[in-house]
Amino acid sequence: MTPEDFQRLYQLQTVDTRIAQRREIIAQADDGTDAGAELEADLAELAELAEELRQKQSRHRKLELDLEGVEAEKEEKTDRAYGGTISNPKELASLEQKIDELDRNVHRHEDMILEILEEIEELEGRANAQREKSEAQRAAHASLVATFEHTTVQGREEIVDLEATREELVAELPPQLLRPYEELRKRESGTAVALLRGGSCSECNLAVPRARQPMVKRGTAIVKCENCRRILVVPGE
Numbered sequence: 001m002t003p004e005d006f007q008r009l010y011q012l013q014t015v016d017t018r019i020a021q022r023r024e025i026i027a028q029a030d031d032g033t034d035a036g037a038e039l040e041a042d043l044a045e046l047a048e049l050a051e052e053l054r055q056k057q058s059r060h061r062k063l064e065l066d067l068e069g070v071e072a073e074k075e076e077k078t079d080r081a082y083g084g085t086i087s088n089p090k091e092l093a094s095l096e097q098k099i100d101e102l103d104r105n106v107h108r109h110e111d112m113i114l115e116i117l118e119e120i121e122e123l124e125g126r127a128n129a130q131r132e133k134s135e136a137q138r139a140a141h142a143s144l145v146a147t148f149e150h151t152t153v154q155g156r157e158e159i160v161d162l163e164a165t166r167e168e169l170v171a172e173l174p175p176q177l178l179r180p181y182e183e184l185r186k187r188e189s190g191t192a193v194a195l196l197r198g199g200s201c202s203e204c205n206l207a208v209p210r211a212r213q214p215m216v217k218r219g220t221a222i223v224k225c226e227n228c229r230r231i232l233v234v235p236g237e
Protein backbone atom coordinates (compact mmCIF):
# COMPACT_ATOMS: atom_id res chain seq x y z
CA MET A 1 0.00 0.00 0.00
CA THR A 2 1.18 3.50 -0.86
CA PRO A 3 0.26 7.00 0.37
CA GLU A 4 -1.47 7.47 -3.03
CA ASP A 5 -3.70 4.49 -2.24
CA PHE A 6 -4.80 6.20 0.97
CA GLN A 7 -5.48 9.46 -0.88
CA ARG A 8 -7.60 7.55 -3.38
CA LEU A 9 -9.38 5.85 -0.49
CA TYR A 10 -10.23 9.25 0.94
CA GLN A 11 -11.49 10.37 -2.48
CA LEU A 12 -13.63 7.24 -2.62
CA GLN A 13 -15.07 8.08 0.78
CA THR A 14 -15.91 11.60 -0.45
CA VAL A 15 -17.59 10.22 -3.57
CA ASP A 16 -19.55 7.62 -1.57
CA THR A 17 -20.74 10.28 0.87
CA ARG A 18 -21.96 12.46 -1.99
CA ILE A 19 -23.78 9.50 -3.59
CA ALA A 20 -25.45 8.74 -0.23
CA GLN A 21 -26.49 12.39 0.21
CA ARG A 22 -28.12 12.46 -3.22
CA ARG A 23 -29.90 9.16 -2.62
CA GLU A 24 -31.22 10.58 0.65
CA ILE A 25 -32.45 13.76 -1.05
CA ILE A 26 -34.27 11.68 -3.68
CA ALA A 27 -35.76 9.41 -1.00
CA GLN A 28 -36.96 12.36 1.07
CA ALA A 29 -38.26 14.44 -1.84
CA ASP A 30 -42.00 15.05 -1.82
CA ASP A 31 -43.37 13.55 -5.04
CA GLY A 32 -46.70 15.32 -4.56
CA THR A 33 -48.72 12.21 -3.64
CA ASP A 34 -50.30 13.80 -0.56
CA ALA A 35 -51.03 17.07 -2.34
CA GLY A 36 -52.54 15.06 -5.21
CA ALA A 37 -54.86 13.22 -2.84
CA GLU A 38 -55.90 16.54 -1.32
CA LEU A 39 -56.64 17.88 -4.80
CA GLU A 40 -58.82 14.85 -5.56
CA ALA A 41 -60.75 15.41 -2.33
CA ASP A 42 -61.22 19.11 -3.15
CA LEU A 43 -62.49 18.27 -6.65
CA ALA A 44 -64.87 15.63 -5.28
CA GLU A 45 -66.30 18.17 -2.85
CA LEU A 46 -66.67 20.68 -5.69
CA ALA A 47 -68.51 18.09 -7.79
CA GLU A 48 -70.89 17.41 -4.88
CA LEU A 49 -71.65 21.12 -4.50
CA ALA A 50 -72.21 21.46 -8.25
CA GLU A 51 -74.64 18.53 -8.20
CA GLU A 52 -76.53 19.98 -5.22
CA LEU A 53 -76.71 23.31 -7.04
CA ARG A 54 -77.98 21.65 -10.21
CA GLN A 55 -80.78 19.94 -8.24
CA LYS A 56 -81.84 23.17 -6.55
CA GLN A 57 -81.84 25.06 -9.85
CA SER A 58 -84.00 22.36 -11.37
CA ARG A 59 -86.37 22.57 -8.37
CA HIS A 60 -86.48 26.35 -8.81
CA ARG A 61 -87.48 25.99 -12.48
CA LYS A 62 -90.23 23.55 -11.52
CA LEU A 63 -91.58 25.93 -8.85
CA GLU A 64 -91.67 28.79 -11.37
CA LEU A 65 -93.64 26.63 -13.82
CA ASP A 66 -96.05 25.50 -11.09
CA LEU A 67 -96.56 29.13 -10.06
CA GLU A 68 -97.38 30.09 -13.65
CA GLY A 69 -99.98 27.28 -13.73
CA VAL A 70 -101.60 28.36 -10.47
CA GLU A 71 -101.63 32.02 -11.54
CA ALA A 72 -103.22 31.11 -14.88
CA GLU A 73 -105.92 29.12 -13.13
CA LYS A 74 -106.55 31.95 -10.68
CA GLU A 75 -106.84 34.43 -13.56
CA GLU A 76 -109.20 32.17 -15.47
CA LYS A 77 -111.45 31.68 -12.40
CA THR A 78 -111.36 35.40 -11.58
CA ASP A 79 -112.43 36.27 -15.14
CA ARG A 80 -115.25 33.76 -14.89
CA ALA A 81 -116.43 34.98 -11.46
CA TYR A 82 -116.56 38.66 -12.40
CA GLY A 83 -117.27 38.37 -16.11
CA GLY A 84 -120.99 38.77 -15.49
CA THR A 85 -121.93 35.28 -16.62
CA ILE A 86 -122.59 33.81 -13.17
CA SER A 87 -125.86 34.79 -11.55
CA ASN A 88 -126.22 31.95 -9.04
CA PRO A 89 -124.88 33.36 -5.70
CA LYS A 90 -124.06 29.89 -4.40
CA GLU A 91 -121.99 29.11 -7.49
CA LEU A 92 -120.25 32.50 -7.18
CA ALA A 93 -119.44 31.94 -3.49
CA SER A 94 -117.95 28.55 -4.28
CA LEU A 95 -115.88 30.08 -7.09
CA GLU A 96 -114.65 32.88 -4.79
CA GLN A 97 -113.62 30.31 -2.23
CA LYS A 98 -111.65 28.51 -4.95
CA ILE A 99 -110.01 31.81 -5.98
CA ASP A 100 -108.94 32.43 -2.37
CA GLU A 101 -107.41 28.97 -2.23
CA LEU A 102 -105.53 29.63 -5.47
CA ASP A 103 -104.34 32.97 -4.11
CA ARG A 104 -102.93 31.27 -1.01
CA ASN A 105 -101.26 28.76 -3.29
CA VAL A 106 -99.66 31.59 -5.29
CA HIS A 107 -98.20 33.05 -2.07
CA ARG A 108 -97.02 29.65 -0.93
CA HIS A 109 -95.16 29.18 -4.23
CA GLU A 110 -93.66 32.66 -4.03
CA ASP A 111 -92.35 31.91 -0.52
CA MET A 112 -90.84 28.61 -1.65
CA ILE A 113 -89.20 30.34 -4.63
CA LEU A 114 -87.67 33.01 -2.39
CA GLU A 115 -86.38 30.32 -0.05
CA ILE A 116 -84.82 28.26 -2.82
CA LEU A 117 -83.25 31.36 -4.39
CA GLU A 118 -81.56 32.07 -1.06
CA GLU A 119 -80.33 28.48 -0.89
CA ILE A 120 -79.02 28.72 -4.46
CA GLU A 121 -77.16 31.92 -3.66
CA GLU A 122 -75.57 30.40 -0.58
CA LEU A 123 -74.59 27.27 -2.53
CA GLU A 124 -73.11 29.32 -5.37
CA GLY A 125 -70.94 31.12 -2.82
CA ARG A 126 -69.70 27.84 -1.39
CA ALA A 127 -69.11 26.36 -4.86
CA ASN A 128 -67.09 29.43 -5.92
CA ALA A 129 -64.94 29.26 -2.77
CA GLN A 130 -64.41 25.54 -3.30
CA ARG A 131 -63.48 26.13 -6.96
CA GLU A 132 -60.84 28.67 -5.88
CA LYS A 133 -59.52 26.29 -3.22
CA SER A 134 -59.25 23.49 -5.81
CA GLU A 135 -57.42 25.72 -8.29
CA ALA A 136 -54.92 26.78 -5.62
CA GLN A 137 -54.41 23.14 -4.67
CA ARG A 138 -53.97 22.20 -8.34
CA ALA A 139 -51.20 24.81 -8.66
CA ALA A 140 -49.52 23.67 -5.42
CA HIS A 141 -49.60 20.05 -6.60
CA ALA A 142 -48.16 20.90 -10.02
CA SER A 143 -45.37 22.90 -8.41
CA LEU A 144 -44.49 20.03 -6.06
CA VAL A 145 -44.41 17.54 -8.94
CA ALA A 146 -42.19 19.85 -11.02
CA THR A 147 -39.78 20.41 -8.11
CA PHE A 148 -39.69 16.67 -7.44
CA GLU A 149 -38.88 15.89 -11.07
CA HIS A 150 -36.19 18.55 -11.19
CA THR A 151 -34.61 17.38 -7.91
CA THR A 152 -34.66 13.70 -8.75
CA VAL A 153 -33.48 14.11 -12.35
CA GLN A 154 -30.57 16.30 -11.21
CA GLY A 155 -29.75 13.94 -8.32
CA ARG A 156 -29.79 10.87 -10.57
CA GLU A 157 -27.55 12.53 -13.14
CA GLU A 158 -25.08 13.45 -10.43
CA ILE A 159 -25.16 9.91 -9.07
CA VAL A 160 -24.34 8.52 -12.53
CA ASP A 161 -21.26 10.78 -12.71
CA LEU A 162 -20.21 9.98 -9.15
CA GLU A 163 -20.57 6.26 -9.75
CA ALA A 164 -18.32 6.52 -12.80
CA THR A 165 -15.68 8.22 -10.64
CA ARG A 166 -16.18 5.53 -8.01
CA GLU A 167 -15.55 2.78 -10.60
CA GLU A 168 -12.26 4.41 -11.56
CA LEU A 169 -11.11 4.75 -7.95
CA VAL A 170 -12.14 1.19 -7.03
CA ALA A 171 -10.23 -0.21 -10.01
CA GLU A 172 -7.05 1.40 -8.73
CA LEU A 173 -7.37 0.45 -5.07
CA PRO A 174 -5.68 -2.67 -3.68
CA PRO A 175 -8.21 -5.22 -2.39
CA GLN A 176 -6.57 -5.31 1.07
CA LEU A 177 -7.59 -1.66 1.45
CA LEU A 178 -10.90 -1.76 -0.38
CA ARG A 179 -12.29 -4.73 1.55
CA PRO A 180 -11.85 -3.26 5.05
CA TYR A 181 -13.21 0.03 3.71
CA GLU A 182 -16.44 -1.57 2.45
CA GLU A 183 -16.89 -3.53 5.68
CA LEU A 184 -16.33 -0.47 7.84
CA ARG A 185 -18.70 1.58 5.74
CA LYS A 186 -21.50 -0.86 6.45
CA ARG A 187 -20.83 -0.71 10.20
CA GLU A 188 -20.14 3.00 10.55
CA SER A 189 -23.18 4.33 8.68
CA GLY A 190 -21.24 5.09 5.53
CA THR A 191 -18.14 6.76 6.89
CA ALA A 192 -15.10 4.49 7.03
CA VAL A 193 -12.35 7.04 6.57
CA ALA A 194 -11.33 9.87 8.88
CA LEU A 195 -8.67 12.52 8.41
CA LEU A 196 -5.78 12.99 10.81
CA ARG A 197 -6.22 16.69 11.37
CA GLY A 198 -4.30 18.67 14.01
CA GLY A 199 -3.38 15.40 15.68
CA SER A 200 -7.02 14.35 16.05
CA CYS A 201 -9.48 12.09 14.26
CA SER A 202 -11.80 14.25 12.10
CA GLU A 203 -14.79 12.00 12.75
CA CYS A 204 -14.77 11.57 16.52
CA ASN A 205 -12.34 14.40 17.43
CA LEU A 206 -10.32 12.21 19.73
CA ALA A 207 -6.54 12.80 19.79
CA VAL A 208 -4.49 10.22 17.92
CA PRO A 209 -1.50 9.13 20.04
CA ARG A 210 1.71 10.84 18.86
CA ALA A 211 3.41 7.51 18.37
CA ARG A 212 0.77 6.45 15.80
CA GLN A 213 0.74 9.65 13.78
CA PRO A 214 3.91 8.91 11.75
CA MET A 215 2.40 5.55 10.73
CA VAL A 216 -0.60 7.36 9.29
CA LYS A 217 1.66 9.80 7.45
CA ARG A 218 3.78 7.01 6.02
CA GLY A 219 0.69 5.52 4.34
CA THR A 220 1.92 1.96 3.94
CA ALA A 221 -0.45 0.17 6.34
CA ILE A 222 -3.93 0.69 7.70
CA VAL A 223 -4.00 2.71 10.94
CA LYS A 224 -7.37 2.98 12.62
CA CYS A 225 -8.62 5.52 15.11
CA GLU A 226 -8.53 3.78 18.47
CA ASN A 227 -11.85 5.31 19.42
CA CYS A 228 -14.15 5.15 16.35
CA ARG A 229 -12.19 2.49 14.43
CA ARG A 230 -12.15 4.47 11.19
CA ILE A 231 -9.21 4.30 8.82
CA LEU A 232 -6.99 7.34 9.33
CA VAL A 233 -5.69 9.26 6.33
CA VAL A 234 -3.58 12.44 6.15
CA PRO A 235 -5.27 15.31 4.26
CA GLY A 236 -4.11 15.65 0.63
CA GLU A 237 -1.87 18.53 -0.56
Ligand SMILES: [Zn+2]
Binding pocket: 194, 201, 202, 203, 204, 205, 206, 225, 226, 227, 228, 229, 230
Ligand atom coordinates in the same frame (compact mmCIF):
# COMPACT_ATOMS: atom_id res chain seq x y z
ZN1 LIG B 1 -12.12 8.53 15.47
